[in-house]
Each structure stands twice: as C-alpha cells, then as structure tokens.
Amino acid sequence: MATRKKSSRRAPARQASVRTKVKAPRKYVYSFDEIRIAERAAGSADNLRGLLGGKGAHLAEMKRLGLPVPPGFVVTTEACNAFLAARDRFPRGMWDEVLSAVKALERSTGKRFGDSAKPLLVSCRSGAKFSMPGMMDTVLNIGLNDAVAEGMVRLTGDERFVYDAYRRLIQMFSTVVLELSAKPFESLLSDYRSRRGVWNDAELPAEDLKEITTGFKRIVEEEAHRPFPTDALEQLELATKAVFRSWNGKRAQDYRNAAGIAHDLGTAVNIVTMVFGNLGTDSGTGVMTTRNVTTGEDQLEGDFLVNAQGEDVVAGNRRTLPIAELGRVMPKVDKELRRISRLLEKHYREVQDIEFTIERGKLWILQTRDAKRTAKAAIRIAVDLAREKMITKAEAVLRVQPDHVDFFLHPQLEAGARASAREKGDLLAEGLNVSPGAAIGQIVFDADTAEHWAHQLKKPVILVRPETRPDDVHGMLAAQGVVTSRGGRTSHAALVARQFGIPAVVGVVDIEVNVERRQLKSASGTLLKEGDWLSIDGATGEVFKGELTTLVPDVTDPYFVELLSWADRFRELGVWANADYARDAERARRFGAEGIGLCRTEHMFFEAERLPIVQSMILARTPEERAEHLAKLLPVQRADFVGLFKAMDGLPVTIRLIDPPLHEFLPSRDELNKAVTELELRLKLNDGDASVLQRELHAKRKVLESVEALHEQNPMLGLRGVRLGILMPELVRMQMRAIAEAACECAREGVKLKPKIMIPLAATSAELKVQRALLEEEARMVLKEQGQKIPFQFGTMIEVPRAALVADRIAEFAEFFSFGTNDLTQTTFGISRDDAETGFLSEYLQKGILVRNPFATLDERGVGELMRIGVKLGRARRKNLEIGICGEHGGDPSSIDFCHRTGLDYVSCSPFRVPVARLAAAHAALANGRRKE
Numbered sequence: 001m002a003t004r005k006k007s008s009r010r011a012p013a014r015q016a017s018v019r020t021k022v023k024a025p026r027k028y029v030y031s032f033d034e035i036r037i038a039e040r041a042a043g044s045a046d047n048l049r050g051l052l053g054g055k056g057a058h059l060a061e062m063k064r065l066g067l068p069v070p071p072g073f074v075v076t077t078e079a080c081n082a083f084l085a086a087r088d089r090f091p092r093g094m095w096d097e098v099l100s101a102v103k104a105l106e107r108s109t110g111k112r113f114g115d116s117a118k119p120l121l122v123s124c125r126s127g128a129k130f131s132m133p134g135m136m137d138t139v140l141n142i143g144l145n146d147a148v149a150e151g152m153v154r155l156t157g158d159e160r161f162v163y164d165a166y167r168r169l170i171q172m173f174s175t176v177v178l179e180l181s182a183k184p185f186e187s188l189l190s191d192y193r194s195r196r197g198v199w200n201d202a203e204l205p206a207e208d209l210k211e212i213t214t215g216f217k218r219i220v221e222e223e224a225h226r227p228f229p230t231d232a233l234e235q236l237e238l239a240t241k242a243v244f245r246s247w248n249g250k251r252a253q254d255y256r257n258a259a260g261i262a263h264d265l266g267t268a269v270n271i272v273t274m275v276f277g278n279l280g281t282d283s284g285t286g287v288m289t290t291r292n293v294t295t296g297e298d299q300l301e302g303d304f305l306v307n308a309q310g311e312d313v314v315a316g317n318r319r320t321l322p323i324a325e326l327g328r329v330m331p332k333v334d335k336e337l338r339r340i341s342r343l344l345e346k347h348y349r350e351v352q353d354i355e356f357t358i359e360r361g362k363l364w365i366l367q368t369r370d371a372k373r374t375a376k377a378a379i380r381i382a383v384d385l386a387r388e389k390m391i392t393k394a395e396a397v398l399r400v401q402p403d404h405v406d407f408f409l410h411p412q413l414e415a416g417a418r419a420s421a422r423e424k425g426d427l428l429a430e431g432l433n434v435s436p437g438a439a440i441g442q443i444v445f446d447a448d449t450a451e452h453w454a455h456q457l458k459k460p461v462i463l464v465r466p467e468t469r470p471d472d473v474h475g476m477l478a479a480q481g482v483v484t485s486r487g488g489r490t491s492h493a494a495l496v497a498r499q500f501g502i503p504a505v506v507g508v509v510d511i512e513v514n515v516e517r518r519q520l521k522s523a524s525g526t527l528l529k530e531g532d533w534l535s536i537d538g539a540t541g542e543v544f545k546g547e548l549t550t551l552v553p554d555v556t557d558p559y560f561v562e563l564l565s566w567a568d569r570f571r572e573l574g575v576w577a578n579a580d581y582a583r584d585a586e587r588a589r590r591f592g593a594e595g596i597g598l599c600r601t602e603h604m605f606f607e608a609e610r611l612p613i614v615q616s617m618i619l620a621r622t623p624e625e626r627a628e629h630l631a632k633l634l635p636v637q638r639a640d641f642v643g644l645f646k647a648m649d650g651l652p653v654t655i656r657l658i659d660p661p662l663h664e665f666l667p668s669r670d671e672l673n674k675a676v677t678e679l680e681l682r683l684k685l686n687d688g689d690a691s692v693l694q695r696e697l698h699a700k701r702k703v704l705e706s707v708e709a710l711h712e713q714n715p716m717l718g719l720r721g722v723r724l725g726i727l728m729p730e731l732v733r734m735q736m737r738a739i740a741e742a743a744c745e746c747a748r749e750g751v752k753l754k755p756k757i758m759i760p761l762a763a764t765s766a767e768l769k770v771q772r773a774l775l776e777e778e779a780r781m782v783l784k785e786q787g788q789k790i791p792f793q794f795g796t797m798i799e800v801p802r803a804a805l806v807a808d809r810i811a812e813f814a815e816f817f818s819f820g821t822n823d824l825t826q827t828t829f830g831i832s833r834d835d836a837e838t839g840f841l842s843e844y845l846q847k848g849i850l851v852r853n854p855f856a857t858l859d860e861r862g863v864g865e866l867m868r869i870g871v872k873l874g875r876a877r878r879k880n881l882e883i884g885i886c887g888e889h890g891g892d893p894s895s896i897d898f899c900h901r902t903g904l905d906y907v908s909c910s911p912f913r914v915p916v917a918r919l920a921a922a923h924a925a926l927a928n929g930r931r932k933e
C-alpha cells in the first residue's frame with residue numbers, strides 16, 4: 001500500500017526564502033486540465049512531450065481543444081527517472097500527488113475508486129516522449145475487486161461485461177505487474193473457448209467469465225504465492241511501478257536501440273478513467289489513421305470492433321472491420337470521428353494515429369499521435385500536406401527521411417518471376433500488404449532463431465509467426481521480411497515492420513503456422529519447413545514459395561519525383577555519382593546525378609576478357625612487349641570512356657587513373673607457390689607427361705617470379721596510385737590517350753564534354769607536378785593528332801593525411817580535389833579498410849570504444865579535421881578550387897551534413913544512393929542554414 005512519508009522540507013528553506021524565492025517542490029503529477037501549468041514547467045512544446053510523454057501531452061492538448069477525452073492525469077517522466085534512479089522508489093511527494101489527483105478524478109466523475117456503489121475504474125498506461133508501440137506496459141480496469149464487480153453488475157445489469165473486464169484486469173496485472181507467465185491464463189481461456197466451441201472470448205457467456213475470473217485468481221495464488229490485490233490503490237501503485245519499470249524492459253531497450261531513442265528519457269504514466277467499448281452492440285473500439293499510411297492516399301485507414309475492449313483490435317485474435325464500415329454500423333459516430341480526424345490533422349499538421357472507444361453510442365478519444373507510415377506513404381503524405389498548404393515545402397522535405405528514400409529503391413519481385421511462380425502454383429497465399437518491398441529468405445519460426453541465423457550464420461531469413469509480440473522485435477529487425485497468419489493493418493507486426501521498413505505481409509489467414517512443429521501449411525496443402533525459401537511482396541501481400549528474382553523499382557513515382565525536386569531546390573551540395581560503366585552512369589543520371597565524381601578505371605581491367613591482357617602487360621619483360629599489350633588495352637578503355645561521356649553528355653565526368661597495386665591483377669602468391677610445388681612433385685614422381693609438366697612449371701615459375709618481384713608487405717601503403725603512375729608511365733599514358741581519344745570522338749559527334757582527370761593517392765605536390773606534366777603532354781599529343789581543342793581539368797584525390805596538411809601546395813597543381821575518405825580514414829586511423837569490419841573494429845563498436853564505424857560514417861573529429869584543413873589550405877591557394885568527396889561517406893546522410901558544413905561543392909556516391917544524397921543534402925542545408933561562402 002501507499003505509505004510514503006509526507007514530504008518534510010527542512011528549516012533552511014525558510015532561511016533561503018529571506019533572500020531568494022522558495023523553490024516550489026517539483027510537481028510530478030498533472031491533470032489533463034493542467035496543460036498550461038505543465039507547459040510553463042516544461043518551457044517548450046518539445047519539452048512538454050518530454051515531461052508528459054507523447055500520449056499524456058496529446059491527451060491534455062485534446063482536452064484543451066474540447067475533444068471528448070476521458071478525465072485523467074499524467075505522472076511525469078521525471079518521476080519515472082527518479083523512481084528508477086532510486087531503485088524502484090517513488091520520489092518524495094509523488095504518491096501524495098497521485099492520491100490528490102485520484103480524488104479530483106472522483107470529484108469530476110462523481111464516482112469513487114474502490115467503491116462498489118459508484119465504482120471508478122482507471123487505466124494505467126505508459127507513454128514516452130517518442131512512441132514505442134507495445135514496447136512498454138499497460139494495465140486496464142484498475143479498481144475492480146469482487147465487491148466492486150458485484151456493484152457494477154447491479155449498476156449495469158451486465159454481468160458478462162463486468163466479468164470480462166475483471167478477468168482482463170487479473171490477466172494483465174498478473175503478466176505485467178506480477179510478471180507471471182501468460183500461458184496458464186491463456187490456456188484456461190482456450191479451455192473455455194473449446195468447451196463452448198467458440199473462436200473468440202467475446203462469445204463466452206457471463207457464467208464462464210465469472211468462473212474464469214475465479215480461476216485466474218487461483219492461478220495468481222499458485223504462481224505468485226500471494227493473493228490478487230483487492231485494494232484499488234494498491235493495484236494502482238503496483239501498476240504504476242510496473243509501467244515505470246517497463247522502460248528498462250528488454251524489448252523496450254531493443255526497440256530504443258533500433259530506433260535511436262535515448263535511454264534516459266523515461267516514460268510517463270497516464271492514469272485515465274476507463275470507458276468501455278464492450279458494453280454491447282452500441283459500443284466498440286478502434287484504431288485508425290487520418291490517412292492511409294500504407295499508400296499515403298487521403299482516406300482513413302484502420303480497423304474497429306463492435307463490443308470489444310482496447311487490445312482486441314491490435315491483438316489480432318478477432319476479425320476486425322475496416323474503418324470504412326463504421327459509417328454503416330454507427331453513422332453518427334462515424335461523422336464525429338471524421339470531423340475530429342480532420343481537426344487533429346490540422347492541429348498537429350501531421351497525419352494522426354487515433355485510438356477511440358465508443359461507449360453506448362458516445363465517442364471517446366483515447367490517444368492521438370503522429371502516425372507511423374511506410375516510406376511510400378511518407379513521401380506522398382509529405383507532398384500532399386504541402387500541396388494542401390498544411391506544411392511548407394521545406395517541412396515536407398524535412399519530414400521524409402533518407403531511409404524512406406532508400407527504402408523506395410528497394411528491390412521488388414520481378415514481374416515475370418511473379419507471373420511464372422503464380423502459374424506454377426507457388427503462390428501460397430495472400431495477406432495484408434502492410435509494409436512494401438520484396439523480401440526473400442529462409443523461413444524461421446521464432447525471433448531468436450531469426451536473429452541467430454541472420455547474424456551468426458549470415459542467412460537471409462523470413463520470420464513467420466502466427467502473430468508478433470513486442471518481444472519478437474529483435475527477430476523482426478534481423479529478418480529480411482515478416483509474415484504473420486493473423487493480425488490486421490494496425491497489428492504489432494504491421495506497425496513495427498512499417499516503422500523499420502521491413503517488408504511484411506500480415507493476416508495471411510490461408511496459411512497455418514505451427515511453431516512447435518516448425519512448419520507452415522498453405523490452404524492447398526503445401527508444407528514448408530524451417531529453412532525452406534520464401535519470397536514475399538509487402539506491397540501486394542503475396543507470399544510465394546521459393547526464391548523469386550527481384551528487380552529495381554520504378555523511381556518515376558510522381559510523388560517521389562516531386563519531393564526530390566523540392567529537395568533539389570534547397571540543397572547547396574551537388575550530388576554526383578561513382579560509376580565505372582556507361583550503364584551505371586545512365587542509371588545514376590536517371591536518379592538525378594549531376595556528374596560522375598569517380599570512375600575507377602582499374603575496374604575495367606578486371607573484366608574477364610581483359611584480365612589476361614592486363615596480366616601479360618604486367619608480366620612483360622621489355623618495354624616493347626609491354627607497349628604491345630597496352631596497345632591492346634587502349635581501344636577497350638577508349639570504348640568505355642566513349643560510353644561514359646555519352647551517358648553524361650553535358651555533365652562532368654571524373655576519371656581516376658589506375659590506383660590499386662599491380663599484384664591485385666595477378667594470381668595469388670600462395671596459390672602459385674602451391675601450384676609450383678605440386679608440379680615439381682609430379683615431375684619427380686613421373687606423374688604425367690614430363691614435357692607438358694615442364695612447360696607448365698616454367699610458365700608458373702615465370703608468373704611467380706613477377707609476383708614475388710611485385711610483392712610488398714603492405715601493398716596498400718606501397719606501389720599504388722600516383723606512385724604507380726610515376727614508376728610505370730606508359731600505363732597512365734595509355735589511359736590518358738584512351739580518355740583523350742574518346743573525348744575527341746565524342747566531341748566530333750556533338751557530345752558536350754567536361755572531362756576531369758583525377759590522380760589518386762598523391763602525398764606531395766612534386767608527385768602531382770611530375771604526373772600532371774606527363775599526362776598533359778600525352779593529352780596535347782592526342783589533341784594535336786586529332787585537331788581538336790578539349791579542355792581537360794587535372795585534379796587529385798586527398799587520401800592521405802599529408803595531402804590534407806599540404807593542400808595549399810597540392811592545389812598549385814590540382815584544379816580540383818576529391819576526398820577519398822575510404823583511404824583517408826584508413827590512413828588517418830591506421831586501420832586497414834579491408835580487414836576493419838571483420839577484425840577488432842566490430843569488437844570496438846560493441847564495447848563502445850568507437851561509437852560509429854568510421855568507414856561508414858565520417859569521423860568528424862579526426863578525418864573531418866583533416867578535411868577542414870584541406871579545404872581551407874586548398875582554397876587559400878586556389879580560390880575556385882572545386883572540392884568533392886567520393887569515398888563511401890558521400891552517400892551517408894550524417895557525413896553529407898558534415899560535407900555541407902565544411903563547404904564542399906559536391907558529394908559523389910553510388911548510383912543507388914543518389915536520391916538519398918539529394919534528400920540528405922537538402923536536410924543539411926535546411927538544418928544548418930546557408931553555408932559560409
């Protein structure tokens with residue numbers, strides 16, 4: 001029971017009051033009518049949500065708007081944090097405030113808590129600053145005991161309703177507060193259901209529910225070794241503590257980790273007068289969003305149930321009705337709900353997710369919050385709200401997250417593969433299309449297996465469950481996709497999948513999921529076991545057996561195009577692409593790339609038919625021999641560049657000269673050694689034709705000799721980049737010639753050219769000077785031969801710290817810089833980029849020694865500082881020096897933000913990241929304001 005000491009402020013307060021104002025004791029409880037006081041205490045709307053939690057702040061706000069919200073109050077997140085810090089003790093004074101707030105509730109409702117004549121029942125619900133659907137606890141119907149139940153039966157004349165509410169209280173209280181297993185309660189309910197031959201609990205008669213209530217109390221005594229508490233205030237106190245504690249529950253922590261929510265925010269507790277949706281056919285309950293959050297269309301989306309209480313809708317164990325049916329069943333309520341829906345959307349300037357209950361024909365709003373949505377819907381809604389002038393275009397751009405755009409580019413099932421799978425009868429079933437995108441993976445039936453297979457065994461998995469619960473979230477996050485046989489659009493599985501962009505199909509009633517046997521069965525009798533392949537389409541709701549092929553989605557969706565065009569208006573950074581082939585360049589251009597920031601020319605050497613020529617060129621013994629092989633490479637490289645220039649007609653194309661060490665093109669030293677030893681052995685043992693073996697051995701030894709000659713202990717710090725160009729000038733001369741000849745050919749055809757020649761890995765200005773002179777000479781020769789005038793720009797990559805530190809000198813010979821942050825990160829940290837992720841780096845990340853992977857998100861303090869220096873020095877020497885980035889960081893939103901702040905001209909990233917980068921660059925501009933000139 002609540003026996004907290006009265007707060008006793010000590011004498012010094014009086015002393016202090018002489019000189020300063022007495023500091024009011026902290027207020028931990030606010031009634032829904034006290035929003036103004038709470039606003040003053042919090043200081044801002046954002047802080048108000050922090051203090052009262054999203055749910056509490058919105059309930060109070062709705063009260064202020066005059067909407068039908070049941071009376072209630074909020075215990076603040078500060079109380080929660082104080083409670084958790086004091087190891088599960090309420091802060092001083094808090095409980096007294098709760099008792100006064102209960103008294104006030106009694107006054108305003110005319111009912112009394114724990115009183116059988118005029119019973120007041122309340123719910124105790126969690127509500128953090130950021131919504132974490134289903135991750136924390138809630139207890140409904142607090143205030144019921146045997147006497148109150150009998151009193152309510154007398155008042156309502158509805159024994160079924162009362163005992164349904166009572167058994168729910170015991171059930172929820174037991175699992176949430178007493179932390180008992182849900183199983184014995186569920187199995188008792190299911191015994192009664194099967195005895196009556198009914199599918200859902202709502203069909204059980206009053207006498208059964210009464211017996212079940214007694215049975216539940218017995219289970220509590222047996223399992224918890226204590227009776228179910230009959231005192232209403234004790235129920236409330238224990239429930240409040242449990243809700244506070246649930247902030248630190250595993251599933252809540254997992255969710256916060258995944259959603260990037262801080263762990264120190266705490267949850268508020270909302271104590272709200274119960275209203276009942278299970279009082280007959282003029283009552284009901286539902287959840288809906290003010291627009292369709294799957295497609296973004298401007299129509300209500302959601303489900304409701306007649307004669308049901310809150311969790312029935314989301315639990316998925318009763319077949320819900322679509323919200324469009326409400327008008328038919330309860331036309332007046334429907335009209336009112338639509339009015340409120342518009343009002344709330346306008347008020348919050350955002351699509352809302354609303355929970356409501358209808359008690360004997362009266363509509364009550366129990367919650368409103370910003371609705372979670374699919375990526376597709378996020379984009380359409382943002383565009384529509386801006387067109388409707390509810391928000392500005394800048395706000396619309398800010399409301400779409402880079403992840404939404406990224407998701408938009410997710411693969412889809414290929415139409416042909418889909419059609420033939422249908423024909424073959426591989427379409428197992430269709431369910432609700434709640435989170436778009438195609439997912440292919442091996443079936444797993446529980447969250448732990450999903451996580452294990454995905455993370456440890458590196459298998460793509462599809463999590464298949466009858467329904468999901470909050471403690472399945474870690475498995476959902478590990479899975480490629482999720483399928484549930486039950487549940488609706490607002491089911492847990494649907495909400496979570498949508499938020500995290502996991503393709504999902506729910507409510508697939510035609511498949512029977514047997515978790516115990518680890519198998520699923522379709523209506524037509526197909527049996528699939530754990531490990532079998534499944535392909536799902538979260539946009540259509542189809543579930544196929546087997547591995548279907550996927551394809552890149554259509555990026556011509558008009559809302560997507562429009563939103564990105566708005567983003568382009570706000571961003572100041574250019575967005576270029578890293579592309580090696582004409583086809584990549586074409587795609588990049590379709591996605592909005594404004595240039596090629598990096599063409600890795602050596603990638604062209606790796607093509608199967610070219611590699612032998614490259615190898616012969618490297619192994620050549622004489623300059624003449626080498627020249628012969630280079631001459632063979634020239635036309636193929638030229639053709640590549642022609643393709644690239646044509647694809648990017650009118651836009652800059654940055655061609656990076658060969659970078660990797662030559663041994664990368666040759667067979668591995670270990671394998672050659674092994675082959676030589678084997679051949680020697682076979683010769684000794686006379687195993688095979690000696691002359692053939694001799695010839696083979698000779699050839700292998702020759703290759704091995706060259707490989708040995710090129711061998712370096714640290715090749716990434718060795719003969720590569722500009723060093724290679726200096727030591728093997730004929731190689732880069734050939735590349736320059738290929739570029740120049742391609743440019744001449746294109747110019748003759750009328751292609752507009754902006755070719756940029758990029759020299760990799762320079763550390764000194766002397767290297768650049770020498771290399772550039774050589775390249776310019778070759779270019780001049782070609783232009784003269786061809787009688788053309790094409791301006792080539794020469795620039796360099798800044799990939800080693802020294803280059804950044806002497807950028808002023810480097811800029812003497814470079815007309816542009818591009819930060820190669822893959823190498824710059826490697827050389828700044830001294831961590832091998834090839835081994836990093838498989839080595840100690842992951843351990844560092846797990847232990848928090850490094851907060852982020854510096855190869856994914858730019859390390860601002862270190863690598864970023866070098867970049868700042870490089871930009872400053874470079875521009876000091878050459879005012880109009882063009883500066884970009886072409887490491888992987890060029891497609892990472894937070895690194896893009898840094899590039900904006902550092903005054904880069906453009907970011908260059910892989911073609912698929914281009915739309916993401918366009919949006920991220922707009923976000924950077926909108927968040928940071930205009931850049932310094």
Ligand code: PEP
Pocket residue numbers: 598600659799819820821822823824886887888
């Ligand atoms: C870099 O180092 O960032 C870069 C783009 O070059 P590469 O990845 O080819 O070494």
Ligand code: MG
Pocket residue numbers: 760799820822823
């Ligand atoms: Mg590099």
